[in-house]
Amino acid sequence: MNPGDTFEPRTFAITRADLVAYAEAAGDPNPIHQDEEVARSVGLPGVIAHGMYTLGLVGRAVEEWTGGAEVVELGCKFTQPVVVPADGAAEVVVAGSVKGVADGLATLSLEVTCDGTKVLGMPKAVVRA
């Protein structure tokens, strides 16, 4: 990996069924990820994906791009909700490049969007180069 290397953007589809499976696997029963009424009652535009679902997709993209390099840092702010419709899917695009390499660690620059809107703030991944 060299600074400036750009990875092929990855597109992921998220369905309500994925959120149900994730809630079970991650132990996160928050109904805002399953129930439209509850989500709206707390001011959300509808059922939203778990922020960690979206960050999990970033983890997938990083693993694929780097051939499974060891991740030493991963994180972001969840700045915009990813609204998942009752039918069909939300599409999340994860784009990335190598920002810098130092001391055996590569810092990746990431951009994560849904319908063209950035959904993660200051996403960051650092992997062993």
Place this chain on the structure above:
Amino acid sequence: MPVDQSLVGREFPPTAPLEVTEERVAAFAASLGARYDAGGAVPPTYPIVLAFDAMQAFLAAEDIDLFRIVHGEQRFAYERPVRVGDVLTATLGVVSLRQIGGADIIGTSSAITDGDGALVCTGRATLVHSGGQETS
């Protein structure tokens, strides 16, 4: 009801130890649309299972409704990758608290340790609690 400022600096009891099994990792990976092969890498976001367990215990202890919580930020720093066979525990502390526009912004840090007590990763989370303007 706004969250009490005295929470800052408090540490909550460690979560019950959880064994990282192939079944659990495979279900987690599958829910993200990925495949887990035996002996392969555990998804880097897997420690959220531990961190979230600690968050839920903290919210329950403070009578905060989970459905009023939105995840504002999550950052993991890893000492080493999580491996199948690890028995992990999370210990959560509240590191900051501020109120913005009727919402409580709760900063937490969870230390995730293995069966030997060694640190595996640290998860820092910001939880946004939207119940700040309730009068009940």
